[in-house]
Amino acid sequence: MKWEDGDASGNVEDRRGMGGGIIGLIVMAVAFYMTGDLRQAKFIADRVGPVVNKAVPPRNPGQGKAGVNDRMLDFSKKIMGYTDSAWADVFAIHGKRYEKPTLVLFTDRVDSEGCGVAPSSVGPFYCPASRKVFVDPSFFEELESRLKGSKADFSKAYVIAHEVGHNVQNLLGYNKLVEQYRRREGENAGIRLELQADYLAGVCWNRVERERSIIEPGDVESAITTAKAIGDDRLQKNARGWVNPESFNHGTSEQRLKWFTEGLRTGDAEKKALDRFFNPNIPPLKL
Template identity: 40%
Template sequence: MTFQGDGPLDTSGVSGGGGGGRGRIALGGGAGLIVAIVAVLFGVNPGDILGGDGGTAAPQGTSNQAIQQQIDSCTIAKANTDTICRIVATTNSLDEVWPTLMQGYTKPKTVIFSDAVSTGGCGSATSSVGPFYCPGDRTAYFDPTFFTTLSDQLGGSNGPLAQEYVVAHEFGHHVQNLMGTMEEAQRLGSRGATSGSVRLELQADCYAGVWAEHADKGPDAMLAPISQEQISEVIQTAKAIGDDTLSGRNDSEGWTHGSSAQRVRWFQTGYRTGDPASCDTFSARSL
C-alpha cells in the first residue's frame, strides 16, 4: 500500500485523451523517450523527430471515454491497485505538497492517454515518447503502458512509488515552467553533459525527491510512511533511465537527461533535504 485512507480523488484536473488513430513507434531501448522529451522542452514537435505518423501500426488503444470513466471512478483505495488511479492520486498529493513549498504555485493539468495524443502547445506525440510535460499548455501527459515498458524492457521497477516518481518528475517540469527555469535551460542547449536539458532533467528528479520527502508527513498525508525498500525501487528506476544506461555508452556528448548515477544523486538530494533550494542544478559546480 502506498496511499492511505479511502474516499474519492479530485479528478477535476485530470482527463482522458488519445485512443489510437496513429502508429505506435517502438521505444527502442529508450531512445524515443530521450529524444522526444527534449523536443517538447525545446519547442519541437516530438512527432516530427520520431516520425509520429510512421512506424509499426498498433491496434486500437483504450478509448478516451473508457479512460475518462476509469478516472471518474478513482478512489484513494483504488490508487493502490490501479495504475490510472495511481497517477490521479499522485497528482492530488503533488498539488497538496507544492503549494507549501512554492509561493504562487498553480496546478497543472494532466492528460492520461492511449496510443497518441495532441497537445495544446507541443504538437502531437505517440506513446513512444514516454511521459512528458508540455509547457505550452501546462499539462503533463501519461500513457499508463509506459510503466510496463519501464519495468519489462528498460529494467526499472514496477513498484508504486517508482511510478509515482515518474509523475512527480513531470510535475517538477511544471514547477520549472512556473519559475522560468525552462528559459534558462534553453539558453544552455539541449545536448551534452552540462547542457540546459541535463540540468533541467536532474532538477526535476530532485524536485521529485523533495515531494517524496514531504508526501508522507503530517496527519493528512496521502502517502503512507515511505519505506527504504520503496526508495530502492525509485533508485532502480532512476538508474534504468539514465542516458548512459539507455544508450549503452559513456559518451556524454549526446546526453539529455544525465547519467544513471546523476539521476540517483539528485533524487536523493531532494529526498534528503526536502528543500527545493537544494535542487539548483544550474549553479552546481558538479552534476
C-alpha cells in the same frame, strides 16, 4: 507505498483508447481512398486524427477501462493529488500560488496541445505550453514487469513527480533560464533542467512523507532502480515531426540517482538549493 488514502486530483484526463486507435485508422482509410497514397494518408491521419479525437468525447468519460486500468486511473489521481498539495504548500510558504498541472493518460499517440502530436514511444513527458503531463500507461506496465508488483508504485510516483517537477520549473522560470545556457553549452544544458526535475521529485516525496508517512521499505530502492533504468536515453526516442521536450540528455544514471535521493533526504525547496543546478561554474556533466 500506501497511496490509496490520498486525495484524488481533479486534474486527470483519461484519453486512453482514443489515441491513434480507431479514429486514426478511419481517418487514414478515408485519406488513402481519397489520395491513393499511403504515405500521404498517414501524414493526414497524424494531423487530423488528434483534431477529430478532441471533437469526439470518449464513451465513458472518466471511467477508463475495466480491471487493472481502473487502478491506473485511481493511482494517477491520487499521486497527482499528493504532488498538488506538496507543491501548493511549498509555494504558499514563499507567498506564491501553485498552478496545478493536468495529467493526461493516453494510448498510442496524443495531441500535447502545444508541443506537437506525440507517439507513446517518447515516454512520459511534460508540455510547458499546455502545462500538462502526458503518460501512456504502457510505460508503467513496462516498469511493473521489471520491478514485480506493488514495489513498482513508488517508481511510477517518482516518474510522475519528475514530470510535475518540470511544471514547477516552468512556474519558477527555470525553463527560460536554460535557454541562456543552451547558447553556451548546447544540448547538454538540458541536463541542468533534468537533474533539477529529479531533485524536485525527491523534494516532493519528502514533503508528502513528512505529512502522511506512506513510503514503505523497499520503495526507495525500487525508485532508484528506475532512475538507473531510465537514465540517459530511455526517454530520448524521437519521432519525425515531433518536438520532444524530453529529447535532450537527462544526465547519467549516477547523476539522476544523486539528485533524486538528495531531494528525498532534505526536502529543501529554497531558492539557493534550486539555483545550484544553474551555477555557471559547474558544467552540466559535472553536476
